[in-house]
Amino acid sequence: MAHRLAEIAAALGATLEGDGSLAIAGASEPAEAGPEALALAMKPEYAEGLARGRARAAILWPGADWRALGLEAALFVQRPRVALAGLTRLLDATPGLAPGRHPSAVIDPSAEIAPDAALGPFVVIGPQVRIAAGCRIHAHVSIAAGTEIGAGCVLREGVRLCHGVRLGARVLVHPGAVIGGDGFSFVTPEKSGVEEIRESLGARGELRAQAWDRIYSIGGVIIGDDVEIGANCTIDRGTIRDTVIGAGTKLDNLVQIGHNVTVGRDCLLCGQVGIAGSARLGDRVVLGGQCGVNDNIFVGDDVIAGGASKIFTNAPAGRVLMGSPAMKMETHIEAYKALRRLPRLIRRMAGAGQNPVSKPGDSD
Numbered sequence: 001m002a003h004r005l006a007e008i009a010a011a012l013g014a015t016l017e018g019d020g021s022l023a024i025a026g027a028s029e030p031a032e033a034g035p036e037a038l039a040l041a042m043k044p045e046y047a048e049g050l051a052r053g054r055a056r057a058a059i060l061w062p063g064a065d066w067r068a069l070g071l072e073a074a075l076f077v078q079r080p081r082v083a084l085a086g087l088t089r090l091l092d093a094t095p096g097l098a099p100g101r102h103p104s105a106v107i108d109p110s111a112e113i114a115p116d117a118a119l120g121p122f123v124v125i126g127p128q129v130r131i132a133a134g135c136r137i138h139a140h141v142s143i144a145a146g147t148e149i150g151a152g153c154v155l156r157e158g159v160r161l162c163h164g165v166r167l168g169a170r171v172l173v174h175p176g177a178v179i180g181g182d183g184f185s186f187v188t189p190e191k192s193g194v195e196e197i198r199e200s201l202g203a204r205g206e207l208r209a210q211a212w213d214r215i216y217s218i219g220g221v222i223i224g225d226d227v228e229i230g231a232n233c234t235i236d237r238g239t240i241r242d243t244v245i246g247a248g249t250k251l252d253n254l255v256q257i258g259h260n261v262t263v264g265r266d267c268l269l270c271g272q273v274g275i276a277g278s279a280r281l282g283d284r285v286v287l288g289g290q291c292g293v294n295d296n297i298f299v300g301d302d303v304i305a306g307g308a309s310k311i312f313t314n315a316p317a318g319r320v321l322m323g324s325p326a327m328k329m330e331t332h333i334e335a336y337k338a339l340r341r342l343p344r345l346i347r348r349m350a351g352a353g354q355n356p357v358s359k360p361g362d363s364d
Contacts, residue, residue: 001025002036003090005057005073012086014059017066018073022057027087030055038087041069042080059083097136114151126163144180150225162237168225168247176232180221183236183243183259183277186212215239217259224248224265230255236277246283264301282317 006020028037030049039055041047041064050058050069057073059080060066066074077083097118101107105123113125114133124142131137132151143149143161150169155161159173162180173179188210196204219238224247229235235257237243243257246265256274257263263275264283273287276295285299288307293299300317310324323332 005038005075008038008087008090009075011090012075012077012083014075014077014083016073016075018057018071020073022073024057026091028053028055030058033058038075040084042077059087097138102139108145120157132169147180156231162221164220164237165223166220167223168227170225171223171227171229173229174231174233174253177229177234179223179229179233179235180237181234182217183215183239185215185217185239185259185277187215188212219243219260221245227251230271233257236261239277252289258295270307 002023002025004020005022005024006016008024009016009020023036024038025036026038027040028034030039030041030046031052033039033053033055035054035056037055039050039053039058041050041058041060043061044064047069056071057075058066058071059075059077062076064074097120099116099118101119102121102123104121105119105125107113107119107125108127108129110127111125111129111131113131114135116133117131117135117137119125119137120139120141122140123137126143126145126147128146129143130148132149134152135149136154137143138155138157140157141155141159144163146163147161147165149167150171152170153167153172155173157175159175160178165180190210192210193204217237217239219240220242221235221237222242222244224245226248227245228250230251230253232253233251233255235243235245236259238260241260243260244262245257246263246267248266249263249269251269252271252273254272255269258275258277258279260278261275262280264281264285266283267281267285269287270289270291272290275281275293278296279293280298281293282299282301282303284302286304287293288305288309290308291305292310294312297311297314299311299315300319302318303315304320305311305326306322306329308324309321309326311321311326315321315326320329321327322329
């Protein structure tokens with residue numbers, strides 16, 4: 001569907017210069033843009049790409065001379081990535097799902113489903129499920145007994161909601177996510193080797209056979225409003241109390257949330273983040289890809305952790321972390337610089353006052 005450039009400017013709150021009647025059917029990188037594409041040239045270094053492409057209109061950096069760039073019109077915005085969010089929302093062509101129930105859907109008679117909800121092929125709805133108005137349930141989704149889904153939720157292909165899960169309004173769950181599986185919680189009749197090591201920080205007693213008994217998960221999962229859950233995420237149900245994800249939080253693909261975890265509002269958890277059982281995250285926490293959070297600790301409001309950081313102890317509000325074990329970012333950078341200097345230092349010490357020959361890689 002094409003939009004007039006003036007309509008796009010109004011939707012983005014952008015400043016329009018030039019011909020606002022141009023038809024825009026999509027967005028493109030500058031060098032690949034055709035006549036009906038809006039070129040995304042938000043920095044001066046994209047000017048060369050504009051010359052190679054065929055765009056008639058572009059989003060440009062402040063102060064750019066759109067006429068000199070050979071364009072017929074241009075949009076200027078305050079924050080390019082914010083504009084990109086609005087533009088992609090406007091141009092999104094993700095296939096929709098018309099209201100109604102596909103003939104192959106299997107629905108328990110006790111389920112309560114809003115008349116305007118959409119159920120795709122091979123959807124399975126269990127007993128006492130409640131689905132509110134405006135929901136879109138795509139193909140091969142299964143929703144187990146007693147689950148409640150708020151208004152305007154979208155469950156993409158292959159999502160699995162286990163029993164007793166509660167979703168707020170406008171939750172978006174991407175393909176393959178599983179919400180409400182049992183937590184990973186086991187116990188041995190006698191003190192296990194893991195418990196000994198936790199107490200002693202490494203020392204072990206007599207090695208002996210041990211078997212694991214399951215601790216069943218009888219809590220649930222509560223997901224707040226406007227949460228987004230990425231493809232193949234897994235969110236475990238609580239052991240006794242519920243696992244909770246706060247409103248506005250966004251989970252990337254392959255995020256694992258353990259049993260009893262509480263995640264605050266407006267957090268951002270990037271790909272392959274793992275949160276161990278009973279950990280608590282405050283509001284607006286940002287964890288880079290492959291971060292790990294130890295069980296039973298608290299990460300305070302507004303903490304930011306760089307990718308692959310491993311948080312083993314409580315983190316105070318506002319702290320910026322990096323490394324494994326995670327430490328303040330400036331401390332980690334200082335320690336890493338010192339680590340890189342170690343080979344040179346060792347050679348100097350071994351030389352006992354001699355002048356060692358520098359080797360490649362010695363630089364700081």
